[in-house]
Amino acid sequence: MSLGKRWLRLIALCFPLLQTNAFSPSTSHTQTKISTQISAENADFRQTTDANTSWNVQVNEFFKKPVPLAVLEYFALRKVNNVEESVLGKLTSPPGEPGVPRPLWLVILGSVPSGLLWYGYYKFAVEEELLEMEIRGGKTPKGLGGYGTLGPFVYGCLLGPLAYVLHLPGGMNWSNLGIVFIYYTQFVLYDRVNELYREEGLEEPLSLWWTLPIFFPFDLIVGLRQVHYLSQYWYRKRNMEAPVDPVVDFFPFIGAPRFTWVEFVLTPALWCKLFSNVDDIDPNTLPEPVQQFLALGQTNQSTAKV
Numbered sequence: 001m002s003l004g005k006r007w008l009r010l011i012a013l014c015f016p017l018l019q020t021n022a023f024s025p026s027t028s029h030t031q032t033k034i035s036t037q038i039s040a041e042n043a044d045f046r047q048t049t050d051a052n053t054s055w056n057v058q059v060n061e062f063f064k065k066p067v068p069l070a071v072l073e074y075f076a077l078r079k080v081n082n083v084e085e086s087v088l089g090k091l092t093s094p095p096g097e098p099g100v101p102r103p104l105w106l107v108i109l110g111s112v113p114s115g116l117l118w119y120g121y122y123k124f125a126v127e128e129e130l131l132e133m134e135i136r137g138g139k140t141p142k143g144l145g146g147y148g149t150l151g152p153f154v155y156g157c158l159l160g161p162l163a164y165v166l167h168l169p170g171g172m173n174w175s176n177l178g179i180v181f182i183y184y185t186q187f188v189l190y191d192r193v194n195e196l197y198r199e200e201g202l203e204e205p206l207s208l209w210w211t212l213p214i215f216f217p218f219d220l221i222v223g224l225r226q227v228h229y230l231s232q233y234w235y236r237k238r239n240m241e242a243p244v245d246p247v248v249d250f251f252p253f254i255g256a257p258r259f260t261w262v263e264f265v266l267t268p269a270l271w272c273k274l275f276s277n278v279d280d281i282d283p284n285t286l287p288e289p290v291q292q293f294l295a296l297g298q299t300n301q302s303t304a305k306v
Helices: 003-018 025-038 040-047 055-064 069-074 087-092 104-111 117-136 147-165 173-199 216-239 248-251 261-266 288-298
Strands: none
Touching: 055 147, 087 104, 087 288, 104 117, 104 216, 104 248, 104 261, 117 173, 117 216, 147 173, 147 216, 173 216, 216 261
């Protein structure tokens, strides 16, 4: 099959997935009208900012258009005065303004049994909330919103196997591209959380370079800390006292002030609550290769915690 015909087949596959009728002028007008109706209390912010010309907002709107109206209505961002008390209510709460606090224990409870599917919803919700806050604050949006974040990732993961089976251009690289994209959005998310804390005059809680999967388990650590510290931020924005998170209480490294990877390795008290009375490890008692490796880390981090 010629390359041109393969591209035509790929385009033919993409059009049904994206529901091209959703991009017609009449449908676009209807979607805009519905969107305005379900979030009328939030409609004024676009008149005072350049949000409509922001590439980030346009990407979010692009991937929002194929979504069924019933789904748009249910997950529409809305002003939330009271936080749901029940676990089910917390898990199913739509994006809010101000953002809805989602403590780490809740995120784990929803994510583990669902095979991380609920974490996808968490990602969607916080991206929608942060984009809304950036626009309302007159900032240049950094995120792509919930639809603009999950849309490319989902389509990439779907197109990869299809392109591979049908021998279309790109093959599984479409899925690889989607994975790289979602990692990029995580990096941006962590940077935005740090910015929120800088604006409050507080220490940045997250080490951005830990995001890379080659730094396991520190990529997991920074992810857990992001969930916790963003939740704490939303509690403060709502003038609410944050309840004790049992997961954070048992694993002190999640809620501890920012630390280096060397400090984490040498401080058992950070690892687990059971080790709270254990003294720090003396690096001089460790094997010589380990000492040299830790010394390298201490040299690189002597002026700043990274």
